[in-house]
Amino acid sequence: MKIHIFVDNQFYVEIDCNKESADVNSAYGISGAHRFAEYIDLAPGTYNVALFALNSVSNDNNVVLGPSLNESKDFKITIENTVPTPATPTGVKVDFITTNAAKISWNAVDGADGYTIVVPSSGASKTTTGTSVVIDGLTPGSLYEFQVSAYVFGTDGVPHDGSYASVEKRTMVQSPSNVVAKDVTLGTIKLEWDAVEGADGYEVSRRTGTDETYSYVVLDEVTDPSRVCPYLSVGTAYQFRVRYFYMVDGVKTYSDYSAPVTKNITISAPTGLKTTELSATSATLSWNAIEGVSGYEVSRRKGKSSEYDFISLDELTKTSRVCSNLAPGTTYTFKIRGYVIKNGNKVYGSAATIYVTTRLTAPVLNVTRPNASNANVRLNWTAVKGATGYKVERAESSEGPWTTVYSGTKLTYLDTNGSVNKRYYYRVSASNNGDSSIVRSMLIPTKPTNLRITATSKNSISLTWNTVPGSCIMYEVWRSRSKDSGYVCLGRYNTNFKKSTSLSAGTTYYYKVRAYFYYYDSDGGVHRIYSDYTPVLSGTTRR
Template sequence: MMKKTIGLLAALTLTLTSAGAVLPASAEEYAYDSYSAETDGTTADNGTDTEEAQAEAEQFAQENFDPQYGKYLKSLEAAEETAAAKANSYNMPVYGEKGSGDTDKYTGYTYTHQDRFNNCEKVIGIDVSYFQYQIDWKKVKADGVDFAIIRLGYRGYGSSGDLVLDYRFEENIKNAKAAGLQVGIYFYTQAITTAEAKEEADFCIKYLKNYSIDLPVYFDIESVDYDIGRLDSANLTVAQNTANCKAFCDRIIKAGYKAGVYANPYWLNYKLNAAELAKKYPIWLAHYVTYTGYEGDFSMWQYAYTGQVDGISTNVDMNVDYREKTAAPAKPDAPDDITATLNGNTAVLEWTPVAGADKYEVYRYNKDIDRYIKVNTVVSPKVTVSATGTVIPYTVRSVSISGTTKVYGEYSDLVYISNKIISGLGAASDNKSVTVSWNEISTANGYAVYRSVHGGVYTKIATVEEPSYTDTNTEMGIKYTYKVAPVFGKSDDDATEGALSTAVSAILTPKQINTVSQYSRTSSAVTIRFGHVLGASGYEFALFNPVTNAYKTVGKTIASASMYTFKSLSAGTGYQVCVRAYSEADGVTSYAPWSRALKVATNIEAPTILKTTITPSNVTVTWDAVEGAVGYKVYRRSGVSYIKLADTTSLSASFTDTSKGSRSYAVAGYFTANNRNYTSPYSELCTIDGTLPSTPSFTSGSNSGGNVTLKWSAVPNVTGYRVYMYNNTTGVYDNMKTINAKNTSCKLTGIYSTAKFRIKAFRRETGGTVWSDASAVKTVKY
């Protein structure tokens, strides 16, 4: 026997009303909600287990200020009265009068529905909380119950107003869904501000995140039965109560759920603006009569709290949901285009949404019993399933729902799942085709190759037996992306594709450039010329290091270019340069092989001639040093030709040149690079009149006290004269003095011995200096 609960039970008073009457506040009826869940079918126990569950519920309710505790106690007394009535064969009391409507199997009474619901389907359901203890949901479903409103939690009616999760919420919602019931939620509020109402909504959203529900989340607003709760004490206005309802419901709707309001006639008529609420939210009416005369809008009626349902050991609230009758939905199509994306030991199956489908059932083949087992029911066309090394077939079927009518579509084609997805997918291309290859899967009977062009839809282009495929239906400059799926089955009739691999992209590779030549060079740059390649998006250039066999990319050009200049190079240095074409499309680049390495070299600067000296016996040219030069060559310009006169590693050269009159000289440096000799540009020409001045002759010479006076005959068209004296020690004539051409005499001092003198005339020109022969020796005695 269920134990008798004392205390609040003694205070319970039932007041009967006439049919359709609204109960006054002192006798208003209360409605409660609950949750459901899925397992293997929990069974409600009797005897000791039920007594333990009752004790647990009552202790939890008292410790956590459960506002539904009073109603629970009243339901216990009602249960005892029901049992006594059955034992004594007399009718149980009921609020209202029996009508001519439907006799309810769960209460034994006949209920009459309002005329406005004549054309509605009347769906029977319950609402539960932990006060129903442990529920056998399979029995509940078998007893004709189609839906359950499950309590998620409540706000304690004490002053602190703590939010409390119904400790059987998870159990109830899982098992109810597993048994096939439609599920909704309710939360018993004690919110006195809109902020608290939103907090209660967030509390519901938090615990609902792992579940899909069919019916609304209801905001249960009412007075605490046989006690004074914090909501009652707040004495809120109609506007404030209504605002709290809207704050909760709007928060729930924003999170993606449907929301409604639960209340009894007293609250709907006197404490809420029911008309305003009903415009936006479904109203769940709590009114324990055989016929309700409530005139406001509502769509669900909680007509009793004394229901007896198989699988539940306590009384339970009974509800009827009024749903518009609709024609049976059309049979939905089978899901199509199912793809699988593997992630470790799971796979995500996705398919094209089916028009008219409300749900999808997912089945997996169980080889131990040789049948397909339902593993999940989802609303969106996406589900996560297990994937192992064994090939497992899955199938999906669509479900269309109208009211309580379900119409099932055909099963989809099988999708075989194995976590041994295609791996090692790669792509290589030439200028005519793309070859994709991958690692073999031993359990696969073949492979399906899919291709996307320019990021478009993937289309199957081939089914092959070997782990590679060459695609020749290609064009230059187009991005091709490939995916491969293993194919299972022993024949074409039962062949089914597994999960698609990750993608690999490729474009055709341009041809290798065969024609490369050096076009020009300076001391810091080399310009090359190369041939065009059909379909190239541009060209890339590199310096090649033959020692390390490495390419250092230095630049790119557009497709129309045919020359490229390598810059910032060192003077007089050899390089090896390469060029290759590339093709680009949608972020993918394909490079042709590098061209052969072309040996090139930078030049050195042309030397600058500093001076040219012409004497009757030879010509001497002097120039500045050039960086990178290892030697120099001296040339005389003859017409358009250059005649080499000297080759030296010095910065000057003397040579014999018997040409007469004006002549032009040039110098070029040379160096060695890439095992070749290179010559710099010619220097600027040094042009000079090579006609020798006449030889001057002394006319007199004397020495007076160490002062020598020399005189000579004037020479026309000269710049000056230079006097030399013989050095008896060295045996050569030393330069003693240079005289301007205006003078034909000079004085030398400090000469205290007989001395020998000679004189030369010279002519300075832009290009250098031309000297006459030395005069005859003039001996001057001391």
């Protein structure tokens, strides 16, 4: 800072500086009209100024003061620090960033003596006279604001900053985390990892096996934190690794690689293995298809322990198998596994296991009507080995719904809740996982009505009656010469008429008819459930 002091005539000028950076006293002689004294490099502050009239100047330029020192003119001069404010830097950007450092650059500011770079969240601060700087000591994965301002030196020698411009950027993490490989289909996996905030993309690479002599091959660069990897070979191990990158001026800046993830490409165990049908001697198994396999192996062993060896039952391409020739009431272990053909050999996958206990043998059920005077039904059945009890069910349709009418250990049951001319269906099973018997139906038919004679001759009488509703209904026609005894069955008929022949002329005969419901048992034997007889009808042949 310089100061000019103007005077009208010859004066001696003395400045008393109260700043340490200036001389304590400076004196100059000036003469002539409108002369001035010039003082350079004065620091800002307030100065005392005195003007004295000169008497003479020595030859060696030493000033000699005259006697009129008391005629000085005193006043004060204040020098202010007038420093121009530098412009705000433009073009502030992050040239590159790593896990713990970042390079920041900006455009030059005219007149700036230097630049200050501040990172508020970390407390880091640097100055430079250039237009870029590297800030280190940052924390991986953290978001930082980088502030850049220009400064100029004032007359006091102190740098003075202008306004700052800033840019934000997150430091890179060491590598993508939580990389996992999930099976999609046979030979295809899906890699997934945690997204990295601010990443512009990810690079996925792979190598065959874990041998260090194998090189990684870059598969792809993706923007989402996942990648499907198809066409992998069954029975082969692969290693995958992932890294992410930032784009800076069209150039990728990469993170470290993730820890390698090893994936053995194997055939998964079939899912959905279940028993769809089960009897005392067979079990039908089904499972969900495995995409890409050549077929499935089904094997079986008796029991649940390793005491028995597995026996391969079959190799097939369908997803179900009927396993027959099983023992009633016996537990079996079944295994299903898929395989592929590789170099002419089968490569098997993991097996799904299911335990199956066959049902107990079904009892043989017989149904009878013990008394023609009521609608009671008697059920008898054979004993089943291993049964702890039996369950009798009844329905009014062969398809159900079924109602349990008896539970117990006996081998017989009397159903007293039936009705005449109403069909019932019965089945019985061992209560501890037994097969149900063959369903037996029972219809106690109503007795035929309106038995009547339609024609007579010397040796025949023709009869008819109203039909009884229902299926599996037939009729028996009985005849006697006595009303109260001696009846003989003429036969069984599926029609509602009968011509009684070989009779004697002029003779009275007595007739009665009954209906019956019939069914066959498992051995082919026929069973008949009878109605009551019609009232006795008499008829006399002609003479």
